């Protein structure tokens with residue numbers, strides 16, 4: 001079988017820890033080129049993963065290499081432009097989250113994928129965690145009855161120690177990131193809840209704020225570092241999504257789903273990735289996998305799914321359309337935070 005010739009745009013931490021190693025470990029991938037406008041970062045990744053070509057500019061990489069597929073793993077402000085150019089250059093695209101910085105950009109990405117006949121997948125890796133997959137099956141089976149409410153959280157100490165852009169990371173600058181903790185972490189949990197519940201959110205109310213993160217000059221950063229959102233689904237279930245860059249000490253990446261006949265706790269226990277607590281007092285414990293953290297990366301499965309989509313000519317499940325639906329909820333939360341009103345979400 002012919003290998004998929006892959007190029008990567010953005011050679012920062014997510015490429016080093018996830019995309020490049022997962023590409024190298026997939027026998028159907030030939031990682032032909034990497035690109036970073038900071039050539040030192042591109043060269044480091046090329047050396048680490050034995051990549052023959054490096055580029056400082058993605059248009060040149062697309063024109064010269066004509067890759068079959070591209071990963072977009074650069075700052076958020078680059079996602080739409082790089083994705084659209086890559087699709088137009090004939091490549092399938094795996095784009096990092098948050099999908100893009102406006103709804104218009106997201107729509108253009110979806111439209112370009114349709115026009116070019118190429119696949120667009122968004123890297124919502126939380127859908128691949130084993131306990132999340134198992135919980136979805138349990139919810140779908142109806143054995144716990146209807147989902148009534150939930151709470152889901154993704155918080156850690158912030159991206160500044162993770163980002164390869166030091167000492168003043170792009171994650172803290174609105175013109176490059178657009179969003180703070182909400183677009184970095186909240187987006188994962190909104191997408192996860194859409195996946196787990198199998199329905200859309202129709203209303204949002206949120207506080208999205210900046211409490212503590214500062215630039216080296218002491219001023220507060222111009223993107224959010226904390227967000228608490230209340231969401232309502234089509235069927236009337238309600239719950240909270242919390243995102244934070246100011247949790248000291250350790251990460252919280254947990255979810256609890258409260259159903260009529262019991263609750264499901266996901267990644268809330270260091271040993272058991274899923275615990276079901278039944279209404280009659282019984283409990284069931286599952287040791288399925290561990291959640292990746294910035295410090296402890298495990299294989300996400302995102303690259304294998306993307307490559308499998310291409311090789312089997314099957315549209316990716318986490319398509320651009322899925323990414324767009326998740327982003328509509330993110331934007332509704334920002335609108336609610338700005339206006340102080342509950343926002344209805346149209347699809």
Ligand SMILES: NC(=O)c1ccc[n+]([C@@H]2O[C@H](COP(=O)([O-])OP(=O)(O)OC[C@H]3O[C@@H](n4cnc5c(N)ncnc54)[C@H](O)[C@@H]3O)[C@@H](O)[C@H]2O)c1
Pocket residue numbers: 009010011012013014015035036037038041056057058073074075076078096097098123124125162163164165169170184
């Ligand atoms: N799925 C996840 O769990 C996850 C985790 C971390 C980051 N991400 C996403 O991945 C993307 C990259 O994040 P990161 O953590 O690797 O950031 P990072 O700061 O470590 O690296 C960003 C890299 O992009 C490069 N870059 C900047 N402008 C560029 C351009 N025009 N062309 C090519 N490269 C350019 C920078 O030089 C840097 O090397 C972000 O969108 C982020 O939200 C996703």
